[in-house]
Amino acid sequence: MKTLLLALCFAMSFGHWAAAQAPSVQDVLQSQRALVEKSSRRTIGPAIDALVASGLPQMQNVLEVWQDKQMWQRRADGMFFTATENSDGTYTLQDFETGAQFEAVASSDLKQLKPNSGVRAMIATALVQFQLSDPDPAKRADALNSISRDPEAALLAPLRASIAGEMDADILARKTRLERLMSMAYDSDVPTRVAAITEMSGDLGVDFRATLNPILSTSLAIVPTDQTPDGNIAQEILVGGDALPSDAAYALLVEAEDAPAQVTQDARDAALEANIEGGRIAGFPIAQLSSEVTRDLAYDALVTQGLVPPRVTPDDIDASLANYRFFDVYAEPSAEVTTAAKAALNASEARVVISQAADLGLDALSLASIYFLAAIGLAITFGVMGVINMAHGEFIMMGAYTGYVVQLFVPNHTASILIAVPLAFVVTFAAGVALERLVVRWLYHRPLETLLATFGVSIALQQLAKNIFGTQARPLTSPAWLDGAWVINDVVSISYIRIAIFVLALLFLALFLFIMKRTRLGLETRAVTQNPRMAASMGINPDRVNMLTFGLGSGIAGIAGVAIGLFAKVTSEMGSDYIVQSFMTVVVGGVGNIWGTLAGAAMIGGFQKGVEFLNPSNTLAAQTYMIIFIIIFIQFRPRGIIALKGRAAGD
Template sequence: MKTLLLALCFAVSLGHLASAQATPVQDVLQSQRALIEKSSRRTIGPAIDALVASKLPQMQNVLELWQGKQMWQRKADGLFFSATKDADGAYALRDFDSDAVVGTAASSDLKQLKPNSGVRAMIATALVQFQLSDPDPAKRADALNSIARDPEAGLLAPLRSSIEGEADAALRARKIRLERLMSMAFDGDEAVRVAAITDMSGDLGVDFRATLNPILATTRVVSKTAPEANIARELTPGEDDLSMAQAYDALVASGDAPALITDDARDAALEANVSGGRVAGVPLAQLSTEATRDAAYDGLVTRDLAAPRITQADIEASLATFRFFDVYREPSAAVTQAAEAALAASETRVAFSQAADLGLDALSLASIYFLAAIGLAITFGVMGVINMAHGEFIMMGAYTGYVVQLFVPNHTASILIAVPLAFIVTFAAGVALERLVVRWLYHRPLETLLATFGVSIALQQMAKNIFGTQARPLTSPAWLDGAWVLNDVVSISYIRIAIFILALLFLMLFLFIMKRTRLGLETRAVTQNPKMAASMGIDPDRVNMLTFGLGSGIAGIAGVAIGLFAKVTSEMGSDYIVQSFMTVVVGGVGNIWGTLAGAAMIGGFQKSVEFLNPSNTLAAQTYMIIFIIIFIQFRPRGIIALKGRAAGD
């Protein structure tokens, strides 16, 4: 009797424990227990769907724990828990509904569920439906990213339901856009799909065009009559991008025409029918030409040992029997018509945006060339000196910026210090070059060219000895990182914008110096007539020295600007000296407006060639040089010719 009473009490206690653990979440998990235990990507789908369909708020936590390999199963009864290991090595089991500890177990009594990567990916997709309305904005953003990467029809409804309660304006806009895109692809109502496509017609987003492309995808269909399908177009062999050969190949692929006998197939048939050193009565020794092989093959055909060759007449007869269609994979004609119109509008806007982007790139490149050439325009245009070391002054300015950043880690402060310091360094170097070399070679252009070329080589070698041959970093401030993005097509980096603004500042500064200062007045006087200027008390040697120093100093500042996006090496000046000379010559020697026009022309032409042939930048340089050679044949004095000494030289 006592034993029976103990057994009854034990059974009652087990019943209470079971009833305590028979919770809504546990019931759903137990209903899918076999699939969860197997945890195979091919079979787990219904189990995950059942968990989501339960609409229990705790299921998000269950899926997250399962995905993170933090869900455990008790071997004794198959119940599922989350578990944490305590100091004694035992595991505290937590109920999914209440998150309360409902018992402990040793590791040997538990089985850890470890879903593979495929199952985890499926769980992640299911979690998206919960995360769309998660209180954490970061999780909602992650859910949108997940949907955008792998959109599915089943996610459209939860996405729509989450829009109304979205408080974050940016996330709400993303949800609305994603809902429109998914409506185009997955909504079962044709009118809704057409409306979504029409609403976004002309959109420049890559995601929009990527959504339309599958809708407009076609399949090639060969038929004797028009198929009952959404036909995109009917093609004529020999026209409409369908050659006769392609059309016949399509017939062969569909089983509506025999395959052509290729040379390999012919030779294989000949080898298979060799008998007594002959093929169809033709000795093997005579099968050395294509004509004899064809004759031997025709002999096999007459003996019914090979398939007859297909003639051109046979091909034409077969093609005349069949019709060729491109058929939309999308069955709805209204949807494809709306998609065609929307894509055409989008492509038109893309073309205009690409033109604007090309113009911004050309303007950016022109600004760089203008900065590099403005100093040369002063020395070459005003003084008539061909300074082959001008590129090395650009290099010196860039290295000055690099040295400053070694001592001033704040990049904004270092740039603000480097710009005037680069001017001072290169101004002094320019004055030294003019005093020591150039002043003795005025009116001797060949000797000046050779001397400054030698100086450029010496300066390059000095830079290599000091800084080495590896490129040195000249880091831009953080506020210059990134780009100004107008849309998915048009963007320009902030560094390029800063260089454009710097070029404008230099243009205004140069105009101020030339129009509003004594140095500018004396420079213009020496440029127009040096002898008359000297008779008026102006020292031409002093003006030439200061002018050469000014041009060199501007080159140094240009070096700092260029170094922010280009590699800083001892040879970097060589990359810009040719373009600088071309800019000055094309624009008009000695004229600042001509230099600006020359930079715009060369930058625009180079970017246009690169756009037409983006895989070969060397071609752009070559075509640009050819263009300039042709241009100076018609305007040898440049776009804006200088009056005075340069005009008479």
């Protein structure tokens, strides 16, 4: 029992002695006083390292105060404090370690430490090690952002140490991923690096590929033919192939001072001019040096006299190249690491190609949805009535401006869109009925006159829009819940607005099919489409059906205008951007067939996105190639993808 008590007393005494011997914050600061007082980016590194290496928990606060230029030094004894300014201009000092406050001192007795931007950046890097385990999740996230921007090998160990105690799932995932990436680049253990690379093989992240690229970076090594370069050889480059033509290889030898430089024509002529003596050059009269051959002879004569360097012949080039071999050598010395990195990068690039194809497919589907919405109304009027309505694009424009006007009075964007969609249908339905009653009905079966008349109406509507709304683009703001994009991975994403337009296109497809298959108007419309005379003899009024059909197609165009206006500019000319594609969609798909319109939109949207992907720098090429494609397509399928059936198919 006595032995236990003695041991306990000794342990307590030793603990107090060890605590007394442990350096305080002020001790550490004073040990680095000279560097802290005259801090510069070149000299401050050891001082910051000493503060961090002390292991004192208060050092995070010291570094933060120092970084914020709030650390003060008392001139009398050189001690460091944080200070609070009082109303009378004096400062109250506070101890870093205990938080104890001292009597107020005059500002003249203090010196404020103001580290420059370079020193503050170094302090910020040091703070990362503390912030990785800070109780505040925002500070931990900021620390990860700082490491991602400027990774260093010294930060790998504290990053690993902080993972075990991380409770936030999102930050834990970021820490784990960053630890794997930094292990690939900075870990000294080769198996650990290989394991990290293999674990993330095929990853689509840009940060993953950016980490692998420096590992796989190479430099050119030129060695004599009987030698091989030191280091991790990536490949030998054969001279004369596409990778290294002979002239480029010889230029590398010249740059490495392993072969004499070739004498160019300019250098030859300059040498000849510099050696003119008495109207002659090496015995050749200047008047005779009018050809390349004679100039070469004169130059060779100067070579014989030792006045100029000799010309390099093709045989000399071949002889020099035969004496050397060219290699690509990895900067990374470990062959295991580069092998794993190359396999991982190949897997990643393969997945990138697949993801790019998926992303292109989503873009094509989105564009097809837009074209379908723009063309569905035209498919009704053009397919049923045979009317070429060049003002169809202006109905799209009217719908977009209707949405803009609604938002002027209804600031809530969700509510305004819900009001604008039916209101745009009503406005453009009425405008379509008015156009049909006043113009189109008098021009049935006269396609050229109809085209010219509706084209004139489109110009008039554009000018009317300019007079009312001006020439500046007007905003049609989408609701907040449509902001952003659905990000599937680092390559594939699609905006929520385009998803909403795709859903809207499906809804209109279902609505149109319901109207055509389940309502009396649809039955009468199909009857008039198949055989107008027979429909009239059965009691159907073709004139009324044409009016309602034209109004329905115009109303759908107005709703399409609201949808398109959410991501495109709303101007008086916006309709003209879609009228050509709408006609092409209807013609390619099959006149008068809703499924054909859907297929035509998919074909045109996919073809346009494909051309844009292959030639992204020239968007006009996509339009040109698309028109050429459609012209060729119509030669083989003049009735479209899905031809109209019935007697009207022969019209």
